[in-house]
Amino acid sequence: MSVRNPLRLLDLAGMSLLRDEASTITALKDLPTELFPPVFMEAFYGRRSETLKAMVQAWPFVRLPLGGLMKMPHLGTLQAVLDGLDILLAQKDHPRRCRLRVLDLRNTSQDFWRMWSGYRVHGCSSSLMAQVAEDRSRAEQPRAPLEVFIELHLKERTLDGFLTYLIRWVEQRKASIHLCCKKLRILSFPMENIMKVLSMVQLDCIQEVQVNCTWHLSTLAVFAPLLGQMNKVQRLLLSNIHMSALGGQEQQHVVQITSQFLRLHHLRDLHLESHSFLEGCLDQMLRCLTNPLDNLAITHCLLSDSDLNHLSQCPNISQLKGLDLSGITLTYSSPELLPVLLEKVAATLQELYLEQCGIMDSHLETILPPLSCCSQLTFFSLRGNLISMAVMGKLLRHTSGLPRLSQELYPVPQESYSSQRILQPGRLAQCRAELFEILRVLGRPRIIWISSSPCLHCGDNTFSHPQPIVYR
Structure with a gap:
């Protein structure tokens, strides 16, 4: 009789350890490195809070990719991990074995757990290899504040319990914790809550921003200074920004918004969708671009002939790889504008x-x-x-x-x-x-x-x- 997928000795050893939580905690100082991930997974899914708390303090890797285990965020397990970090942060001298520099709460890094749990991984993914290189660099640097990585999808009227607890925890430890987010997505979220959350985030860590809200131009103007602090942003998508007739105040809002582009030195992909304020103002934004773009999408907007003329003359689109003008009525413009634009980008498009x-x-x-x-x-x-x-x-x-x-x-x-x-x-x-x-x-x-x-x-x-x- 054959047994399909028999448990490995490593798995059996981990399960045996967890039968007695006190013994597990005592054994951590001598636990082989390769046993930490499978034992951690067993403790996580078994919601063994004390074991999780102790394992965090002895974690032998630079990164703890907790988000890769959290299909549905569970507040109890998060609290256990953060309690372990509190004890670790309070210690003047970190345990010799502990190398933890990053708590990763993003829904990524499943390859890490598969690799250490014995599942076959057909080659290392490029993201895992990049992460390993990044962590190796961190390990060589002098000890810095602990980094906590999250994905921010702000799409409810109020903060959920998971995010509320985390934000409060970070707020009380700002000197020793950096809350980092590489992708920020905002969908129908009150500006007051946006300001509260982003006040806790290291804004210069953000690389991608998506704002898909039905905002008035004045609301975007309030958000714009925060955007200017996100100076590592590479991809920016803004959609559904509306305004009334372009008066003096509205013109001032446009200047407040477009001037922040001067600070986005890493911007490569720009997507502007359904913007009523762009007509007659596109040149202001284009003048504030500091580097060549790889991709430009201006879709479902009203643009004038002068807008298209400024677009075709903009020096920062000459290296475009992607151009999207869908939903822009081009038939009312001068017939030579679109050919001139295509000639400008023909070598790279x-x-x-x-x-x-x-x-x-x-x-x-x-x-x-x-x-x-x-x-x-x-x-x-x-x-x-x-x-x-x-x-x-x-x-x-x-x-x-x-x-x-x-x-x-x-x-x-x-x-x-x-x-x-x-x-x-x-x-x-x-x-x-x-x-x-x-x-x-x-x-x-x-x-x-x-x-x-x-x-x-x-x-x-x-x-x-x-x-x-x-x-x-």
């Missing part, structure tokens, strides 16, 4: 989104020459625009020489609709056959997707999951 831009045949034809020069382009989406079969054929011919282009999303040709803008399956099948023939004549293996969704003008959503047109 890898992804281009022009969805729901009101683009029709005449507009598309003007961008075909610069588009055909985007030699690094891998992804192009033109969904939600009104394009004829004739111009789609020209588009396929102009892009056939792009060596890296592998994902192409195009709108259903106009000829596939009736005069009442109803999609006709028979006409669509004929258009697909004609497009396949164009691909065959061009002779290059290629996959294109034809979709009628989203379509800003006709609202049709009956063809959201199309089959690709494949030529191999």
Whole structure:
């Protein structure tokens, strides 16, 4: 009789230790390093508070990735770990064996527990390798305040019990604890609570910020000085910021917000979505960018000709890898602005989104020459625009020489609709056959997707999951 997945001697030893909590605590000073993670896991899932408290004080690794065990945060286990840290912090001389510098409460680092618990890990993940290198660097530095890493998703009206307890604990120990967060996401959270939480966080640790709140411009202006202190931010997403008519006070708010970009020296990805205040003010923000961007998304906003002109002249977009102008009506602008913009980014551009831009045949034809020069382009989406079969054929011919282009999303040709803008399956099948023939004549293996969704003008959503047109 065979036994599937038998327990290892290491597992049995850990389980044996935990039968007597007092003996476990006594044995910690002689416990082999490789036994610490599996014994800790057993104590964690068994909610053995005293054992957890003692193990924290003897933890032989630089990082304790507690968040990797906490699918659902349990306040009791967190309290036990923090109680252990309190005892550790109160000691003038740390135990010789303890190397703990970081308590990681993020839902990451499962590889650490798998590795030490005997599960097969097929190679080390890049994140684990980076973390090991980071921890090795920490271990070589003079002892500094303990770092506690969390992910902040502020999306409720009030703070939950877990975060409330942690914030209070950090507040009482600010001299010896640094609360760090690399990703900050704010969804419908009162500004008073935001200020309270962020007053406890090391703002210069934050690398990614997402604000997806229906805020008035004045509220964003209150938040802006905090954003300016996040000087390590690499990725910033702001959406749904609204304002009344642009008066003197509103103009002052715009200046307060855009001036903070001067402090974001590491910003690489900028995403601005559904902003009513950008029209006529985009140049103020662009002037405050201090370094070249890798990705820029300005979507579902109103932009004037002068905004697009300033965008095409901005020196910090000349190295863009990704450009998204979806939902920006480009048909009212001067016809040369979009081609000029594409010429500026043609050498580096890898992804281009022009969805729901009101683009029709005449507009598309003007961008075909610069588009055909985007030699690094891998992804192009033109969904939600009104394009004829004739111009789609020209588009396929102009892009056939792009060596890296592998994902192409195009709108259903106009000829596939009736005069009442109803999609006709028979006409669509004929258009697909004609497009396949164009691909065959061009002779290059290629996959294109034809979709009628989203379509800003006709609202049709009956063809959201199309089959690709494949030529191999």
